[in-house]
């Protein structure tokens with residue numbers, strides 16, 4: 001079977017490509033290389049010993065996207081990652097985010113609804129829950145007003161897909177609400193490539209440990225949590241990648257009960273910032289230079305998933321530990337320095 005992975009050279013996309021290839025799927029990647037490089041394609045090939053079909057394509061170009069679908073009429077499913085994801089940038093340049101994340105999604109759906117039968121997996125985020133009233137957070141929890149245009153694009157994206165599935169019986173979709181993806185492939189052939197200063201915790205930690213950054217700023221230690229720092233559900237990117245394959249297989253084998261479903265993808269375990277720092281120190285043997293600073297605007301206190309729905313209905317469960325994820329992230333950081 002042939003699967004289209006949009007944004008397939010990005011962090012989660014590239015790991016999902018590897019997970020698909022390991023299950024025998026043929027993969028076609030489209031990516032505009034705005035936040036990735038062709039080296040990722042080499043990394044994928046070195047792991048899988050198979051080179052995916054790659055087309056450099058900017059999905060904002062409606063005509064090019066149409067041409068792509070005319071050329072690849074035999075696609076059995078689509079995993080849609082291509083999007084912008086920097087929260088701060090989205091506040092400064094909201095229209096870029098609405099164009100990159102929403103306009104492109106509507107173009108994709110226009111093409112998919114014209115095909116006889118299509119299956120779509122959408123990258124959503126736990127950001128849709130905001131500060132959840134109850135933890136661990138269930139899929140039924142209310143979607144809270146987004147605090148950034150980026151978060152809004154995930155909420156609107158889910159709504160657009162849901163409406164499209166209601167109107168077009170040939171379209172089936174699953175939104176996966178990711179918690180905090182971290183880590184890298186254990187071979188260190190692919191991993192996360194933050195552009196500029198990392199905004200996310202784990203790349204900042206590994207870059208500090210390697211000496212690219214002077215010290216980690218821990219954003220606040222006066223939160224109402226056990227040690228005062230924020231709590232998140234950190235999931236190994238390979239676990240997350242495998243969840244995409246399982247979700248896609250649910251659509252392809254027509255097991256889904258409804259045309260549109262939503263699943264949390266996390267480990268179900270919450271870890272505080274200081275717990276992540278200490279787990280990193282333990283696994284890497286490096287002492288991390290960090291200091292406590294003021295809270296970061298927009299951070300929720302705690303977010304971790306109730307994964308019962310994914311465990312029971314998808315038959316998927318995260319297998320890797322926080323330490324494994326940090327070990328893989330650290331191996332990846334060390335080898336990027338050697339390049």
Ligand code: UD1
Pocket residue numbers: 085087088125126127151180181199200201202204216217218219220229230231232273296297298299300
């Ligand atoms: C962030 C985004 C979220 C997005 C996700 C993508 C915000 C508010 N949220 O999630 O919408 O889906 O990235 O991966 O930006 N931390 C530090 N020091 C740092 C960096 C982070 O203390 O230098 C802390 C944060 O305060 C937070 C935790 O580490 O408590 C995780 O932060 P981060 O990796 O940025 O993820 P989220 O904020 O959860």
